Amino acid sequence: MIRAENLVKKYNKLLAVNDISLKIEKGEVVGLLGPNGAGKTTTFYMIVGLTKPTSGSIYKDNVNITRFPIHKRASLGIGYLAQEPSVFRKLNVYENLSLILSVSGKKVDKNKIRSVLDEFGISNIARKRCELLSGGEARKVEIARSVILDPDFLLLDEPFSGIDPKSVSEMIEMIFNLKKIGIGVLLTDHNVRDALKIIDRAYIISNGSILFSGSPREMTEHMDVRKEFLGNDFSL
Template sequence: MTNLLKVRNICKSIDNKQILSDVSLNIDKGEIVGLLGPNGAGKTTTFYSIAGITHINSGSIIYNDEEICDLPMYARCQRGLAYLPQESSIFEDLTVSQNLYGTIQLIDQPNSDNEVNNIIEKFQLTNILDKTGRMLSGGERRKTEIARMLLTGPNLVLLDEPFSGVDPIIIEEIKQILLSLKNDGISILITDHNVRDTLNICDRSNILFDGSVFMSGNKSEITANETIKERYLGKSFN
């Protein structure tokens, strides 16, 4: 299978401190991949490097057969690489409907109203369309943010802490949404402190230690690794 994203030997240092050392990973079309590790392992820097928030010192990031290291964040988004931050990105004084239609108005594409209506139905947002952003619960806010992001037509979605601040029922809803995106051929990269739910939803996860990828594998492979249990998951994790 052709890689949609290829990260090759990226390195990053700040004030002579090595943050990333030869980090490499792949994401295929329609694959959900996790980026996990203890605090200070380098996962956030890796994630930000792919999104275009942080610039690397060396290595390559190839998206859809194009080197994107020198591209700013907005140019990566225009090419179909979407980033959803952990912090709220909803316009709080606008309604959910205005947040969605305001996004589609920035994109010159046919059948935009149909696109919004399909998203509203898919995410079950009908009952909250007239709510302003500041009135939304954590789960409603997160679902609206993901829905709005999808209106840009991404091929690869970067989700920063998608399960943070929402209750277990909403986490299950979000996981079902992510699986439907996967079935639509959209690739997803997730970093989250909720390790159990992330491992459960991902086809593969990359575990970072000390600025390098220690292991890439599925949930069974990762949870069977004694070093990962000792350094990250805890020995009773299963």
């Protein structure tokens, strides 16, 4: 489990995040959602390890990781997929997977690489240089590169951003498959409608605090969520 307890983030006198607590279990997909400027991105980055909380704690199982940098969190099984493209553009797809195993100190297992290529439907582009990939293909490679390290959790920043509708559908299917193999997923995305197709639970952040936590159905029926975030005309 990843759990955050009483997270606070202040920028000088500005209180960006105020006493947020949440948890993610293995094998579930959790959405961290809310209006722009509400504090969701700051909260997400504190869990990722990009932003240090002013106070509060973050745990992976029973290990306090609040002050751990991203690479140390990765060694404990927490993967992170940034919104910005992160593939090694001059290398091909196969080399991307091979290199990430190597730099992570893991055995470069050709059979494992082939298995992950097959699992993500990218065997046909294994020898294609990543600078030539479409946005959707690059996203697949990025997730495959994370999964090959056998994480317990993946933190996905705007996974539906910058890809076409077909690729969004494929991304949703990939996230379902991550859940099936027991990986816990925390995602934040502005594409609320597609996020709600995949998440089991949502935390809605508004004015730096948790406005709501619960299922997508409960979320869409919550009057304060509709008022602050979704709008009265929103429906699944």
